[in-house]
Amino acid sequence: xxKPASSxxxxxxxxxxxLRLYQDGKASPVEATRAVLARIDAxxxxxxxxxxxxxxxxxxxxxxxxxxWQLFRRGGAPCGELDGVPVSIKDLxxxxxxxxxxxxxxxxxxxxxxxxxxxxxxxxxxxxxLLGKTNTPEFGCKGETNSPRTGITRNPWDLSKTxxxxxxxxxxxxAAGLGPLAIGTDGAGxxxxxxxxCGNFGLKPSFGRVPAYPLSPFGSVAHLGxxxxxxxxxxxxxxxxxxxxxxxxxxxxxxxxDYLQGLEDGIRGLRIAWSxxxxxxxxxxxxxxxxxARAVALLAELGAHVxxxxxxxxxxxxxxxxxxxAGAWTVWNxxxxxxQALTDPDFRAEALLGEKISLLDIQRLHLRxxxxxxxxRQFMQGFDLMxxxxxxxxxxxxxxxxxxxxxxxxxxxxxxxxxxxNLTQQPASTVPCGLTTAGLPxxxxxxxxxxxxxxxxxxxxxxxxxxxxxxxxxxxxxxxx
Numbered sequence: 001x002x003k004p005a006s007s008x009x010x011x012x013x014x015x016x017x018x019l020r021l022y023q024d025g026k027a028s029p030v031e032a033t034r035a036v037l038a039r040i041d042a043x044x045x046x047x048x049x050x051x052x053x054x055x056x057x058x059x060x061x062x063x064x065x066x067x068x069w070q071l072f073r074r075g076g077a078p079c080g081e082l083d084g085v086p087v088s089i090k091d092l093x094x095x096x097x098x099x100x101x102x103x104x105x106x107x108x109x110x111x112x113x114x115x116x117x118x119x120x121x122x123x124x125x126x127x128x129x130l131l132g133k134t135n136t137p138e139f140g141c142k143g144e145t146n147s148p149r150t151g152i153t154r155n156p157w158d159l160s161k162t163x164x165x166x167x168x169x170x171x172x173x174x175a176a177g178l179g180p181l182a183i184g185t186d187g188a189g190x191x192x193x194x195x196x197x198c199g200n201f202g203l204k205p206s207f208g209r210v211p212a213y214p215l216s217p218f219g220s221v222a223h224l225g226x227x228x229x230x231x232x233x234x235x236x237x238x239x240x241x242x243x244x245x246x247x248x249x250x251x252x253x254x255x256x257x258d259y260l261q262g263l264e265d266g267i268r269g270l271r272i273a274w275s276x277x278x279x280x281x282x283x284x285x286x287x288x289x290x291x292x293a294r295a296v297a298l299l300a301e302l303g304a305h306v307x308x309x310x311x312x313x314x315x316x317x318x319x320x321x322x323x324x325x326a327g328a329w330t331v332w333n334x335x336x337x338x339x340q341a342l343t344d345p346d347f348r349a350e351a352l353l354g355e356k357i358s359l360l361d362i363q364r365l366h367l368r369x370x371x372x373x374x375x376x377r378q379f380m381q382g383f384d385l386m387x388x389x390x391x392x393x394x395x396x397x398x399x400x401x402x403x404x405x406x407x408x409x410x411x412x413x414x415x416x417x418x419x420x421x422n423l424t425q426q427p428a429s430t431v432p433c434g435l436t437t438a439g440l441p442x443x444x445x446x447x448x449x450x451x452x453x454x455x456x457x458x459x460x461x462x463x464x465x466x467x468x469x470x471x472x473x474x475x476x477x478x479x480x481x
Contacts, residue, residue: 010035015085015180015233022069022084029069029084033062033129036086040131040178046159049173051091051150052098052133058086061129068127081240083127086179090170091133091150092140093117093183093224094213098130103138103147105342106335118211118245119183119224126240131179134169137401138344139217139331140185143193143415145169146401148344154398155198157440161395164194167227171198174227181237182227187218188320189391189418191225192430196390196443199432201228201460203238205453207425209255210241211248218327220250221320221422231431231461235259238453252451259454267462268303270455272296273383279310281416284392291434291442292389295463299387302466311379311386313420316372320419321408322357322365329354345402353406369423376424380449385459388417390430390443417445427453431460433467 010032013021021027037055044050065084072079089095092102094117099109116124123130135145135153145153145168153168155161156176163172167184171194174182184191186204195202203225216222226237236259244254274296277284300306332340332351340348380386393414404410412419421428427450430443444463448456 011039011177013180014229015082015236016230018085018180019083022079023072025073029062029065029129030059032084033058033086036131036177036179039176043176043178046154047156047172047176047178048151048153049134049169049176049178050088050132051101051135051169054098054130054132057097058129058131065127065129080125080127081236082123082181085128085181086131087123087128088131088134088170088173088179088182089120090167090182090184091136092185093120095120095130095133098133100133101149102140103136103150104344105149106339118213118248119241121245122240122243123183134167134173134182136166136169138347139328140166140187140190141328141344141347141350142166142411143189144399145194146399148342148401152398152400155395157199158395158438160397161440162197162398164197164391164395166190168194170227171195171200171202174198174200174229180229181233183224183241184227185216185222185224186422187216187222188324188412188422189415191223191227192390192418192428192443192445193415195227196430196432197395197441199441201231201234201429201431201464202226203234203429203453203456204421204427205238205242206252206427206451208248208250208252209427209453210238211245211251213245213247215248215250217331218324220425221323223422231457231464232260232263235263235457238457257454259457262454263458263461264465265458266302267299267459270304270384270459271382272299272304272306273311273386274306274308275310275386275388276308277310278388278417278420279313280315281392284389285394287436288389288392288394288442292444295433295444295467296387298466299463302462311376313372313375315416316368316420316423317408317412317416319365319368319372319423321411322361323369325350325354326357326362327354329357346406349406350411372420373424376426377450380426384449384455385452386447388445388447390417390445391415392417394436394438394440394442421447424450426450427456429456429460431464433463
């Protein structure tokens with residue numbers, strides 16, 4: 001590795017780079033964790049990516065990892081796949097020893113927190129250093145991160161802009177070097193929206209590929225996935241978090257494949273459907289459209305057979321929001337009147353819209369969702385992958401909760417490329433493909449056939465390795481504290 005292992009550089013290293021440094025004895029988990037925590041202390045007051053920073057337990061984990069690496073270098077047992085790598089956890093995901101507030105005043109922090117969700121358990125087993133919890137809107141209810149309990153999270157590329165949501169804290173943390181890896185959730189785009197807005201790589205795996213517990217009250221649109229600075233790190237993280245957990249009865253059978261194998265095989269000969277609008281997105285920002293079109297041209301130069309074609313679907317926005325509002329109404333009814341009075345006005349508005357949805361309406365939405373899923377499975381038989389913009393617009397202003405009356409269009413109308421693939425449960429990624437003239441990141445989305453997670457990672461890596469942009473997406477400009 002060409003970089004010196006200074007404390008500054010360690011906060012900017014990818015997980016892959018850190019593991020190489022540990023193996024070679026050129027840096028230690030303690031040094032890396034200390035550097036990342038110092039970066040968090042310096043920048044989090046401006047960005048508000050973290051709602052909880054676990055300084056003491058993170059340093060203890062780093063010390064334990066350092067001891068394991070010392071034994072390894074003396075010929076001892078191999079270390080875990082992520083041993084000593086700092087990772088953050090979205091504050092919707094149970095983490096032993098840390099409150100999971102869900103961005104909500106309705107959650108009592110003063111209670112036993114003695115259960116790890118499957119992803120958290122797998123990270124501990126792999127030796128990762130858990131840095132703390134990243135911000136989310138209340139119950140992950142929207143595509144921007146502004147919580148009455150934990151405040152507004154800001155985009156490291158421009159502090160006046162949102163990082164998106166609902167995994168906005170996770171994406172902002174990775175973009176600003178507050179840890180190389182983060183775990184997010186995606187129910188309508190909540191990994192891909194903020195990853196695109198923050199210039200990161202983000203992956204929504206096939207539904208069930210990454211086990212969850214407890215399951216989301218918003219149903220089988222909810223996925224868990226990685227945020228990272230590069231595709232290789234996401235593949236490394238996926239190898240860990242895709243391991244089975246019996247608590248999730250919807251999870252897929254164990255997958256023994258290694259997502260790092262074949263990652264560099266390229267896309268020559270792959271059949272790619274290029275859909276600039278999915279046939280219905282009428283308001284795609286001009287800079288987004290042109291940047292994504294240039295990225296698609298590069299895919300053809302890399303040897304893919306690219307065909308511009310729409311999948312032949314109608315906008316499923318009302319399916320997504322209908323099921324989502326019904327889920328919000330379900331959560332609402334678990335709260336006491338006193339708790340309901342404390343909720344985010346956006347969540348409250350979603351729940352009250354859900355109250356108006358009848359059982360017959362819900363059944364009809366499920367039938368339409370099934371028809372959409374069947375159509376996309378059949379469409380993908382003619383192609384290996386589909387590409388679209390990740391989000392139709394660049395990051396917009398960071399705004400407080402309740403700033404706009406709740407409606408289908410206000411909630412998700414500006415992200416028409418993300419929510420269809422939660423309904424169909426297909427794997428989808430976003431990889432940065434350019435910047436607007438205002439210096440905001442733009443994302444290219446790869447969509448795979450169901451269970452084609454490895455292929456999505458491989459194609460994302462091929463583009464990442466070949467892209468030519470005049471910016472290092474790992475180093476956004478954040479004003480000094």
